[in-house]
């Protein structure tokens with residue numbers, strides 16, 4: 001009998017943060033109270049009108065496949081969002097509805113790159129970028145930001161000279177740092193990439209959660225950028241697995257072909273529900289206000305507790321902190337903090353394979369009470 005072989009492409013890093021979550025769940029199961037600032041998802045449910053639309057569709061019963069590119073009314077609603085929020089006219093035939101932004105990455109990478117192509121991402125950054133690309137045989141070029149909050153056009157130009165990049169992927173606001181690329185820097189970055197023939201993907205999943213500036217989409221500077229977005233974060237719909245892309249016209253048919261075979265379509269029920277999400281602004285802005293209050297609490301408390309901010313808390317719902325005043329091993333420190341203080345946060349290793357041992361990410365997507373309690377516990381533990 002031949003041994004069961006596991007493909008080399010599947011040898012991507014596990015999510016180390018899951019170890020912290022598993023430990024937090026085990027402690028909870030054993031009766032301990034744990035406050036979690038570990039997960040990057042809103043604690044609120046999807047907006048009421050979204051859930052009502054889903055309930056009506058369920059009662060009607062006909063939930064089927066949709067066009068591979070998505071339901072027409074959702075694609076139109078997404079165009080409406082680009083008009084209202086960014087003042088941009090995006091034709092509906094460039095909108096692709098996806099199974100969360102996660103599927104959007106898969107589709108974009110497959111449609112845009114071939115095995116062996118070099119695609120740059122920034123470090124620290126969201127780990128799935130690296131893992132999906134590796135699994136697809138794309139050569140990932142990790143640009144270490146070395147303490148800078150965002151990637152500049154100059155750094156991209158230098159890396160391109162050394163590496164010969166085919167692609168670039170960045171997020172603003174970013175995970176894990178929350179940093180937002182200022183508009184002039186974003187314009188320079190997108191234009192530099194275009195000039196060098198580098199194809200750009202802009203992950204805009206944390207748009208509408210920027211606290212220091214208005215949202216600007218990379219599409220404003222180059223119609224050929226592939227934009228990835230999702231209903232998971234601002235719209236509080238993580239578990240619905242629904243997102244979208246704005247694709248350059250010449251990529252749409254390729255993406256459609258791949259979507260047909262990989263996913264057939266994004267989930268119909270979630271598409272029906274998500275079409276209402278842009279009408280839930282007052283409910284969602286109330287959630288955002290809560291993040292703002294959480295952010296203010298952490299902005300005040302974390303430095304006093306010896307956690308130095310490694311990036312400005314401009315957006316998303318994360319504080320990324322240097323923890324070296326307490327430890328040089330953030331994995332061990334996170335485990336100790338969880339065991340002794342009952343507070344869970346995410347060690348930096350998933351986001352930064354080089355220097356992640358120095359950092360931790362605190363999510364403030366939870367309730368005001370959770371943040372206040374976490375601060376109380378950490379103050380007692382460290383003070």
Ligand SMILES: Cc1ncc(COP(=O)(O)O)c(C=O)c1O
Nearest residue numbers: 040100101102126175205230232
């Ligand atoms: C930067 C970033 N992009 C994409 C995702 C994936 O989101 P989803 O697949 O739920 O749309 C996440 C989730 O945490 C994220 O932080």
